[in-house]
Amino acid sequence: MKIDVKIPSPGESITEVELTKWLVSNGDIVEKDQEIAEVESEKATLPIIAPEAGKIELVVDEGSTMSVNQICCYIDTSFSASTESKPEQVDNSTEHSKTSKAEQSKEKPKEQDKDEIHVTSGIKVTPLAKKKMEESSLNIDDIIKGLRRITAADVDLAKQELSNSSGSSEIVEKAKDQDRGLERKPMSQLRKKVSERLVTAKNTTAMLTTFNEVDMSRVQEIRAKYQKDFQEKYGVKLGLMSFFVRAAVEALKLHPMxxxxxxxxxxxxxxxxxxxxxxxxxxxxxxPVIRDAQKMSFADIEKEILRLATKAREGRITLDELNGGTFTITNGGIFGSMLSTPIINYPQSAILGMHNIVERPVAVNGRVEIRPIMYVALSYDHRIIDGKDSAAFLMDIKRMVENPEKLLFSGDEPVKKLIGL
Structure with a gap:
């Protein structure tokens, strides 16, 4: 029995996705619940799971934009891993031998078809493209007529391919010298959505950015002194981000707007x-969003950041883990950024930007000292956040990161808490 495999719905309001990658080849035998493809929506990358075991028949190419519930492949459940291996498990009778050879001769072209490039009238055609042409009653001339015009870059590319096959290096060098072609590829669904959100933020909010600098000496001392013990106890490293998340939590409490x-x-x-x-x-x-950050310890924050970042980079992040958020932190410092004006993650009203740490000469108690300094930036929506509040927020971030002990007392001086002030 042949069953349909359809594009799943990534979430509400999403109607189209891009099939970015097939994880199997046409004609492969797949297992039930095996990941067979990856699709990318405007928010995340999600896998397509085989509903049953059987032989797979691909009907769309990688890079295709597809509607939710559209068929992307078929699975013939009459084939499975066990049925494929049966010929090796029976006796060596003459009748079976004939049948086995007949089956092998029938299957052999199909096995070769997975990697074979068909050549028709000198034009190379992939197996999947050939199948789609046959289904649509199209020939090579029809396809060529429907393509864009041939450019000089196409001619150079053809010359290079021909020279590679013939072993001529002289033509290759000439083609390289003449190569001024352009590469054009469609924007991914995720990139489209990010672009829309950035433009919306710029056009909708009255965005301003304020800056300050943070002396990272105390944080570096704590990390150097307690890193080993922290990692042995919690199984994760004590990073910079947990200090800034905790500082941001306390500053947000003081500045709820x-x-x-x-x-x-x-x-x-x-x-x-x-x-x-x-x-x-x-x-x-x-x-990705850390839920209820105000309830989390340093270890909780580091574990959750590691979990979410790993899932995001592996393309396994869920929509629920990306939706929402009341405030955002971005760290351009990991790429060497010294200073930037981060764009608000709309509809939020502010975003904190971290940057790289550089040793700089600073005045400390009337003396010039070399300290590890990070520039920080707060972009905010001036419609609801005043300049005074934005500057005070960033000052609170500065004093709590420079003196992490204050995080134990909601940002206040420990001595003032001790004596009840």
Missing amino acids: TNSMIVGEDIVTPNYIDMGIAVQTPKGLMV
């Missing part, structure tokens, strides 16, 4: 903090 957003004509302020952490992935920028 920074944790707010505009909905219609209302200002909505959650009584929780869902912290978005920007992560660069092979598919583009993603912002």
Whole structure:
């Protein structure tokens, strides 16, 4: 029995996805619940799972844009791993031998067909393309007529391929010298969505950015002193991000408008903090969300960041793990960025930008000292956050990161807490 395998729905409001990669080849025997392909929506990359075991027949190419519930392949359940191996497990009777040879002769072309490139009238055609042409009653001339015009770059490419096959290096060098072609490829669904959100943020918000600098000496001392013990106890490294997440949590409590957003004509302020952490992935920028960051310890934060970042980079992040968020932190410092103006993750109202740590001469108690300094930036929506509040927020981040002990006392001086001030 042949069953349909359809494009799953990645989530509400998403109607189209891009089939980015087949994980199997045409004619392969697949197992039930095996991942057979990857599709990319405007928010995440998701796998297609084989509903049953059997022989797979691919009907679309990689890179195709498809609608939700559209058929992408078929699985013939009359084939399976066990049925494929049966000929090796029976006796050596003459009748079976004839049958086995007949079956092998029938199957052999199909096995070769997986990797074979058909050549028709001098034109190379892939097996899947050949099948689609036959189904649509199209020939080579029809396909060529439907293509774009031939450019000089196409001629150079053909010359290079011909020279490679004939072993001529002189023509290859000439083709390289004349190569001024352009590569054009469609924008991915995820990249389209990120682009839309960035443009919306720029066009909708009254975005400004304020800056400050943070002396990272104390954080570096703590990490150097307790890194080994922390890693042995919790199984994760003590990174920089947990200090900034905890500092941001306390600063957001002191400045709730920074944790707010505009909905219609209302200002909505959650009584929780869902912290978005920007992560660069092979598919583009993603912002997984740490839920209820205000309840988390350093170890909880580091574990959750590692879990979400790993899933995002492997393309296994879920929509639920990307949706929402009340405030975002992005760290351009890991790429060497000294200073930037991060764009607000709309509809949020503010985003904190971290940057690289550089040893700089600074004045300390009337003396010039070399200290590890990080520049930080806060981009904010001036419609609901005033300049005074944005500067105060960044100052609170600075004083809590420079003196992490204050995080134990909601950002206050420990001595003031001790004596009740």
